[in-house]
Amino acid sequence: MIFYEFIDYHSLFVELTAKTLQKGCFNLAELRKKIQKGEFVKIERDFEHTFNSFLNERFKIETNQALKLLLQQLAVLPSIEIDYLILEEIFAGNSRLKVCLNELAKRGWLIKKENTYKLHQIIKEFILANHPAEFDASILPIIENINAIKGLDVKSR
Numbered sequence: 001m002i003f004y005e006f007i008d009y010h011s012l013f014v015e016l017t018a019k020t021l022q023k024g025c026f027n028l029a030e031l032r033k034k035i036q037k038g039e040f041v042k043i044e045r046d047f048e049h050t051f052n053s054f055l056n057e058r059f060k061i062e063t064n065q066a067l068k069l070l071l072q073q074l075a076v077l078p079s080i081e082i083d084y085l086i087l088e089e090i091f092a093g094n095s096r097l098k099v100c101l102n103e104l105a106k107r108g109w110l111i112k113k114e115n116t117y118k119l120h121q122i123i124k125e126f127i128l129a130n131h132p133a134e135f136d137a138s139i140l141p142i143i144e145n146i147n148a149i150k151g152l153d154v155k156s157r
Helices: 011-023 028-036 051-061 065-074 084-090 097-106 121-130 140-150
Strands: 110-113 116-119
Touching: 051 121, 065 097, 065 116, 065 121, 084 097, 084 116, 084 140, 097 110, 097 116, 116 121
Parallel strands: none
Antiparallel strands: 110 116
């Protein structure tokens, strides 16, 4: 697998990778091995920073709580391109969904292609490991909406 295909040509990861390579912490072969072992967020950019710490800093400085919550909610979905119309059904009731999704894409958290959005697997894993949403009012409606889309009746089980 080509390295940049794995990171989906994601601008944030391209930048992190380039800076890491430039600092001489790793060469491309070493980075590829780390990624294949699932250690992407553990890669050290320098003596004091890992990719995980970099993402943590970016997440913590985000002041818009609605964007943070949406990131946490998106992390429970598969890391695939999802059409906006499906996301609209899943996040029914979020009147600012499109604006928020576009803002997350603009800030580098999501990948946007035409009318689809994708939370990269690395960011998904980072969110779930470091900032998971509470399994309550923020996640349950999403699960209920997905079940409704699929025609499932979870309550009768």
